[in-house]
Amino acid sequence: MQARSTDLGRRAAVLAVGTVIFLLVVLPVFRLGYVVWTEGSTQLDEVLGRPGLGEAVLNTVLLAVAVTVTAVPLGTLVALGLRRADVPGRGWWRFAMLLPVLVPQFVLGYSWTQAYGRAGFTDTILGLVWPSVLGPWGVWAVLVVNTVPLTYLFVAVGLATRAEPNLERAARASGGDPASVLRHVTLPLLRPSIAAASVLSFVLTMESFAIPQVMGTPAGFTTVTTTIYRDLSLGSDPLSFVEALTLALLLVALTVLVVIPADLWLGPRLRVTRVANPEGAPIVTPRGAAGRWIAAGLGGYLLLGVVLPLIALVTAAITPAVGVSPSPGNWTLDNFRFVVNARNAEALGRSALLAFAAAGLLTVLGGAVAVLERRRAGRVMASLVTVTLVLPGSTLAVALLITYGRWIGGTLTLILLAYLAKLWAFAHRPISGALDRLAAGEMQAARASGAKALTAVRTVALRPLAPALLGAWLICFVTALHEVTMSSLLYGPDSDTLAVVVLNSKELGRIGATAALSVLLTLVMLLPALPLWVLIRRLQSPRHPRAGGARSLAHAR
Amino acid sequence: MPADEPAQHVLDVRDLTVAYGGVAAVDHVCLHVRRGEVLALLGPSGSGKSTLLSAVAGFRPPTTGEVWLQGRRVADPGRAEPPERRDVAVVFQSYALWPHLSALDTVAYPIRRRGARRRPAREEALEILDRLRIAHLADRRPAELSGGEQQRVGLARALARQASLYLFDEPTAHLDTHVRGVFLDELVVRREASGAGGLYATHDAEEALGLADRVALLNAGRLVQLGTPEQVYAEPVDIWAAGLTGPASVVRAAVVAAHGGRCSVVVQGHRVTVEGTAATPGRDTVPLLVRPGWARLGGELTGRLRAARFRGPHSDHLVETSMGEVLIREPGPPRHAVGDDVPWTLSRIWPLQETAAPGGVAGPFLSRAQSRGRSDSRPR
Structure with a gap:
């Protein structure tokens, strides 16, 4: 009797979550296809013949290729370099390499223009200008800086889970020198991780909007996403609308073209059966110059890529006007006074509300799919949710707009729906991964010790899952706060978020105000992010790192 | 060379x-x-x-x-x-x-x-x-x-x-x-x-x-x-080494004389001559190692059988003696009931260095037999 009722409950849960996915993702995308098919068929020739459309598509693809072929090798190098024990301050670098993702994309892009552009930081101080920071090269450079943390993370995880130190030790003890071991053992083991990083880098670049908009549009460099934005926010003729819809569909088609073959090839390979236990520590080399060089390289990269631009941003925020020397005597808080007003405070409130609501709901939804996918019925759902990871934000926003726009267009609810659809996978992946790592025996042992199902979850599973749950929440919160691709397409008169305000302020050309707003937005995000991050780190670290004696100490490194 | x-x-x-x-x-x-x-x-x-x-x-x-x-x-x-x-x-x-x-x-x-x-x-x-x-x-x-x-x-x-x-x-x-x-x-x-x-x-x-x-x-x-x-x-150097290298009973007795690979040990008040040696013979009791094969059932000494375990080709008998507990390995199934007084003979000993660890039966194999034997009180 009880078995039947839990079975019924599970079916109801599958049905409920499935309905949400259908309403949020499947229906809008089909609606988009349908509208393009019916309304666009008559105007399609006209739309495809519009000037600049082919250029935007070509730019998008070339940019995605260029960013991928740069960011993936860089991320791999960083991951391999940071595995060496002789890099001074290794733990700190591992954290610092992830910092660029904590900075909102458009803030990073805008900072670069303030650092390296005309009348920018290096121009004022050193007389060094890099005019092409506005345009394809600048977009490429900032996207690389923004993508390297991701590719680094993918490869680092691959190194930790696939390239067990003992496999490399075995190769060295078989006579292989470090280069041969890298070629014959480490890189082949990493191949699936590197391929996955490449696919994701490609797809994320294709759907990136903020950086091309901030750095490319002023120089006339257009991509598919910036064209959709232009068509929907500035264009008033019906043809622009159809063009936006067509491009949104094209973007998802391009993505699918890359993702499906990659998934077919990668799917089985990412599920490699692991043979050996994770044992042994990497080979220890005596401290030498190599480690210091690696640290210096990372330092230079972060300095030029993130630190200097952010300093330039802060400087721009406290300098009264362009052309005024950024010396301490001229520093002022006027820009901040200007931007701290009731309207912006409301926008900030909306941003925070949206981010909190989205992160909370997403943790629940992501957790639900992660639990349900363990059964056959839930597996399709998990695949669908994973697909939303590569569903371009612009496409999703346009699809949601034409599906639900007539009822809730321009409201916060529509933006929240978009966040839920887009970020579901962000919440699902970490929780699902943590569930995978949860040893099945632990729950069974709890049940066999007399715990009911929920008690077992609470007492045994929750503690090891806590870092993943908090991490999922944090990722969703930060991303929702950053989000500008969908928000900028969906906001209405009273539903603009702080990120949209910053973007609009930039479009209006208010340099000081934009810089001040960017600084504020970044600070607002760091406020809950940093303590939570520290908490997650603490939860992840083993309770008694010294308990196991020398052996466990060796493993901990 | x-x-x-x-x-x-x-x-x-x-x-x-x-x-x-x-x-x-x-x-x-x-x-x-x-x-x-x-x-x-x-x-x-x-x-x-x-x-x-x-x-x-x-x-x-x-x-x-x-x-x-x-x-x-x-x-x-x-x-x-x-x-x-x-x-x-x-x-x-x-x-x-x-x-x-x-x-x-x-x-x-x-x-x-x-x-x-x-x-x-x-x-x-x-x-x-x-x-x-x-x-x-x-x-x-x-x-x-x-x-x-x-x-x-x-x-x-x-x-x-x-x-x-x-x-x-x-x-x-x-x-x-x-x-x-x-x-x-x-x-x-x-x-x-x-x-x-x-x-x-x-x-x-x-x-x-x-x-x-x-x-x-x-x-x-x-x-x-x-x-x-x-x-x-x-010839392990100490009790720890004795326990690591195999089943070991560590007992205490005085080795009163040693000569040419044989020595005299005081057990139950008798002097028993066995194979073995002693650095400094004397009246004080010292820790002695007895491997399972160095004692056997039958003979002039008596002890009480604390536990017996059938192990297939042989059986392990844990015998409580005046020196301490001794593990004796005999071919075939156990021949005595737990609790009986059994005759036994000591044939060889090895003196161990005095360490802080108390005497008794050492070694993982043995402690298992011992603990099982103790909890096993049902009659055979």
Whole structure:
């Protein structure tokens, strides 16, 4: 009797979550296809013949290729370099390499223009200008800086889970020198991780909007996403609308073209059966110059890529006007006074509300799919949710707009729906991964010790899952706060978020105000992010790192 | 040239210390492996066996001390040659087989690194797999191999290295008879050429005593005893070593006289003459080791049977005597009921150094028999 009722409950849960996915993702995308098919068929020739459309598509693809072929090798190098024990301050670098993702994309892009552009930081101080920071090269450079943390993370995880130190030790003890071991053992083991990083880098670049908009549009460099934005926010003729819809569909088609073959090839390979236990520590080399060089390289990269631009941003925020020397005597808080007003405070409130609501709901939804996918019925759902990871934000926003726009267009609810659809996978992946790592025996042992199902979850599973749950929440919160691709397409008169305000302020050309707003937005995000991050780190670290004696100490490194 | 000249050693470890963040995992260890010899490193987990192997293989630099291979210094605190330039082969704990390579390519890997071309390397690899009777598995990847097959591939890869020193890092399963035979044959063959040796880390006394020519006992990174299997079994240096090397009863009695390999022990007020020795005979009781075969049932002494356990070919009897509890191993099923007074005879003892540890029965095998026996109060 009880078995039947839990079975019924599970079916109801599958049905409920499935309905949400259908309403949020499947229906809008089909609606988009349908509208393009019916309304666009008559105007399609006209739309495809519009000037600049082919250029935007070509730019998008070339940019995605260029960013991928740069960011993936860089991320791999960083991951391999940071595995060496002789890099001074290794733990700190591992954290610092992830910092660029904590900075909102458009803030990073805008900072670069303030650092390296005309009348920018290096121009004022050193007389060094890099005019092409506005345009394809600048977009490429900032996207690389923004993508390297991701590719680094993918490869680092691959190194930790696939390239067990003992496999490399075995190769060295078989006579292989470090280069041969890298070629014959480490890189082949990493191949699936590197391929996955490449696919994701490609797809994320294709759907990136903020950086091309901030750095490319002023120089006339257009991509598919910036064209959709232009068509929907500035264009008033019906043809622009159809063009936006067509491009949104094209973007998802391009993505699918890359993702499906990659998934077919990668799917089985990412599920490699692991043979050996994770044992042994990497080979220890005596401290030498190599480690210091690696640290210096990372330092230079972060300095030029993130630190200097952010300093330039802060400087721009406290300098009264362009052309005024950024010396301490001229520093002022006027820009901040200007931007701290009731309207912006409301926008900030909306941003925070949206981010909190989205992160909370997403943790629940992501957790639900992660639990349900363990059964056959839930597996399709998990695949669908994973697909939303590569569903371009612009496409999703346009699809949601034409599906639900007539009822809730321009409201916060529509933006929240978009966040839920887009970020579901962000919440699902970490929780699902943590569930995978949860040893099945632990729950069974709890049940066999007399715990009911929920008690077992609470007492045994929750503690090891806590870092993943908090991490999922944090990722969703930060991303929702950053989000500008969908928000900028969906906001209405009273539903603009702080990120949209910053973007609009930039479009209006208010340099000081934009810089001040960017600084504020970044600070607002760091406020809950940093303590939570520290908490997650603490939860992840083993309770008694010294308990196991020398052996466990060796493993901990 | 005598076999103990350093030039005859494939491995010389001189005063080696390896520390992790101030904790010495290997603590001033000196030992060597002679040509054609297998030296077992026997110790509980955390005793430093794996760390010692890591330092010999080149995975870790020494904190102090030196490692010499074939009369050549390969590591000291200032300089450590990388593993690929040392003449060693390693069989890893879980074999560390590369998941993306077939058995054949795995075994061909070290041959290729020696500079052989692909084809001859594969032929040689196949020949080695054939010697280990797994040539038919050449195309399989590790995920498609059973644990025992993986072990053979791991050993085949080590053999393909043609090293003068083979390191075994606690193979998860014992080497089966055939695999062991292939390995020992290889040592014999290589001995005629340039000489090769083995260093085998294990926590299993039975395996260490059965496989090795000499056994080194390690405790908390320190070398406790080094000797032939017979020596470490029959003449352990202290109670800890006695418990590590096999079932051991530690009893207390006075050894009043010793002469020419025999001595007199006071048991139940009688002087009993047994095989054994004593450094300083006297009236004080001292800890004595009694191995299961050194006492038998029947004879002039009496004790009470505390527990009896049938073990297949033999039975273990735990007898409480005036000296303490003694484990006696007899062929066949138990012949007495628990609680009975049983006659017994002591035939041999080994005096142990006085340590802080209290007397009694030591060793994992025995404590199990003992605890079971005690809780087992039902009549037989």
